[in-house]
Amino acid sequence: MNNLRGIYTIWYRDILRFWHEKMRLISAITFPLLFLFVFGSGLSARMGSLGAGVDFTQFIFPGIIGMSVLMSSFMAGVSVVWDREFGFLKEVLVAPISRVSVAVGKTLGATTIALLQGSIILLFAPLIGVSLSIWTVLALLPLMFLLAASMSSLGILLATRIRSMEAFQAVMQMLMFPMVFLSGVFFPVQGLPAWMNVLVKLNPATYGIAPIRQVILGAPPDSPFGISVLGHTMSLWENVAVLAVFGVAMIFLAMWSFGNQE
Amino acid sequence: MADYIIEVENLVKRFGKLVAVDNISFNVAPGEIFGFLGPNGAGKTTTINVLCTLSKPTSGRATINGFDVVRQQSQVRQSIGLVFQDPSLDEKLSGLQNLQFHAMVYNVPASVRGQRIEQVLRMMELWDKRKNEVRTYSGGMKRRLELARGLLHHPKVLFLDEPTLGLDPQTRNRIWEYILELRRREGTTIFLTTHYMDEAEKADRIAIIDYGKLAALDTPEQLKKIVGKDIISLKTGDSDRAAEEIRLRYQIEARCDGDELTFEVSRGAEFLPNFIKEFGIKILSINLRRPSLDDVFLKLTGREIRQEEVRDVFKAMVRQHGRRIRR
Numbered sequence: 001m002n003n004l005r006g007i008y009t010i011w012y013r014d015i016l017r018f019w020h021e022k023m024r025l026i027s028a029i030t031f032p033l034l035f036l037f038v039f040g041s042g043l044s045a046r047m048g049s050l051g052a053g054v055d056f057t058q059f060i061f062p063g064i065i066g067m068s069v070l071m072s073s074f075m076a077g078v079s080v081v082w083d084r085e086f087g088f089l090k091e092v093l094v095a096p097i098s099r100v101s102v103a104v105g106k107t108l109g110a111t112t113i114a115l116l117q118g119s120i121i122l123l124f125a126p127l128i129g130v131s132l133s134i135w136t137v138l139a140l141l142p143l144m145f146l147l148a149a150s151m152s153s154l155g156i157l158l159a160t161r162i163r164s165m166e167a168f169q170a171v172m173q174m175l176m177f178p179m180v181f182l183s184g185v186f187f188p189v190q191g192l193p194a195w196m197n198v199l200v201k202l203n204p205a206t207y208g209i210a211p212i213r214q215v216i217l218g219a220p221p222d223s224p225f226g227i228s229v230l231g232h233t234m235s236l237w238e239n240v241a242v243l244a245v246f247g248v249a250m251i252f253l254a255m256w257s258f259g260n261q262e
Numbered sequence: 263m264a265d266y267i268i269e270v271e272n273l274v275k276r277f278g279k280l281v282a283v284d285n286i287s288f289n290v291a292p293g294e295i296f297g298f299l300g301p302n303g304a305g306k307t308t309t310i311n312v313l314c315t316l317s318k319p320t321s322g323r324a325t326i327n328g329f330d331v332v333r334q335q336s337q338v339r340q341s342i343g344l345v346f347q348d349p350s351l352d353e354k355l356s357g358l359q360n361l362q363f364h365a366m367v368y369n370v371p372a373s374v375r376g377q378r379i380e381q382v383l384r385m386m387e388l389w390d391k392r393k394n395e396v397r398t399y400s401g402g403m404k405r406r407l408e409l410a411r412g413l414l415h416h417p418k419v420l421f422l423d424e425p426t427l428g429l430d431p432q433t434r435n436r437i438w439e440y441i442l443e444l445r446r447r448e449g450t451t452i453f454l455t456t457h458y459m460d461e462a463e464k465a466d467r468i469a470i471i472d473y474g475k476l477a478a479l480d481t482p483e484q485l486k487k488i489v490g491k492d493i494i495s496l497k498t499g500d501s502d503r504a505a506e507e508i509r510l511r512y513q514i515e516a517r518c519d520g521d522e523l524t525f526e527v528s529r530g531a532e533f534l535p536n537f538i539k540e541f542g543i544k545i546l547s548i549n550l551r552r553p554s555l556d557d558v559f560l561k562l563t564g565r566e567i568r569q570e571e572v573r574d575v576f577k578a579m580v581r582q583h584g585r586r587i588r589r
Contacts, residue, residue, distance in 0.1 A: 087351070
């Protein structure tokens with residue numbers, strides 16, 4: 001009960017803060033939309049169909065959703081570092097709520113905001129000729145949730161170890177962009193150079209982007225957009241399982257690390 | 263056991279090789295104003311951090327309201343209110359929202375939440391500004407908001423870590439009125455660190471801490487008796503000769519502080535007229551006073567606490583303004 005109250009309060013504050021800075025939402029969505037419409041439309045015309053009747057814009061659409069969820073959920077870490085910098089973290093740490101509930105509340109706060117951003121991008125589906133049924137949307141929400149929860153936990157884990165804002169931002173840039181670029185957001189992860197193939201397959205984000213794409217564009221076993229690991233073509237559930245293992249590990253590490261900081 | 267609200271026994275806190283708190287023990291009675299006095303780096307904040315469960319002691323034990331600070335963290339946290347040395351507010355939220363957050367995490371029942379928040383905000387004269395974002399508040403307003411927040415859940419013990427550092431005298435006085443009023447009305451125990459001597463005087467008992475050790479613990483009155491005698495400070499054109507004459511004539515060793523000599527005599531008021539009459543060197547100024555806590559501190563630690571003050575005020579300023587610039 002105590003823990004639930006703690007989680008809720010921490011979550012509520014992050015949502016409240018987000019609401020105070022609604023303008024941030026616009027800028028956070030502009031970036032992925034630029035990719036989708038400018039980058040996507042520009043290249044689609046030249047590339048034609050990538051197979052299975054999907055053009056380039058339609059191909060990157062699920063990736064862009066995954067990217068904005070990923071980037072937005074990383075902000076959980078920023079918010080912890082920020083709170084430490086401004087002293088507010090102290091108020092949270094001496095409150096009679098457990099550290100674990102603080103970490104979970106922070107994760108859920110960032111996850112909620114990430115889900116909101118992902119969903120807004122989802123609204124643009126009709127403009128690029130992707131049709132979504134209500135069931136597709138309902139299937140996407142838990143997938144986005146899983147990706148967001150994993151990445152915000154990773155962010156929080158980093159934030160408990162990296163204390164200064166400058167260092168944290170540097171690490172984020174070094175981690176976030178490679179994760180996005182090497183996850184199959186912008187290109188099918190088949191027939192890649194060997195070194196890149198390894199990095200893509202080791203990247204947990206890959207297994208977050210793939211199921212989102214499989215749900216939105218359909219997931220026939222022989223799809224040209226599938227991922228194969230060690231010769232095995234991953235089904236939707238297998239992708240989800242990999243991400244879930246990563247996510248659970250991150251959540252526990254984040255809770256442990258957050259609980260042990262002084 | 264239950265006679266004390268804070269019990270500290272053989273508390274030690276090490277950071278690697280540095281011993282920040284070196285085996286200190288003391289008890290605080292309910293309703294007491296307990297002052298913790300010492301220069302920077304003496305171990306004041308470290309002790310508070312251990313008492314409020316922010317850091318774990320290396321050895322020894324401490325209880326607050328009967329709860330162990332290591333094993334019963336949650337109960338300890340529920341029993342205490344804190345006003346930190348550094349600001350700890352969410353500047354992007356309003357004053358009201360900061361208090362609402364606090365009320366929620368401290369489980370103030372929803373039925374009395376609104377009423378309590380209004381009460382503390384009015385007490386700190388922030389009611390009119392409650393809807394403004396905290397970043398628009400002045401330093402004094404922020405500190406008052408932190409105090410309001412510290413009181414919101416009716417803590418048994420209120421920790422005030424340098425509550426008035428860097429504030430103007432007027433705000434300092436106001437904050438003190440509130441603190442004393444609070445103790446009168448609620449019987450709250452107040453644990454205070456400071457290095458303003460006039461603030462320390464308001465405490466019922468004072469612990470003087472230096473290099474992590476407890477140098478003295480007593481009421482301000484008793485502490486002043488350590489110095490005991492009255493203090494005379496004297497300015498002449500030639501301090502060396504004056505000191506020499508004081509030594510020969512009265513067998514008193516005077517201390518030289520810049521161009522000023524200080525020495526102690528038991529009955530200053532009677533001593534002074536004769537001294538002025540008999541003294542062979544021209545006196546530029548002379549001053550007689552009762553011993554202050556400054557003198558106690560000097561006597562116990564060999565250092566003057568005031569020297570640090572200016573630097574700290576400057577540091578506090580840099581801290582507040584530095585933040586703003588960095589944004």
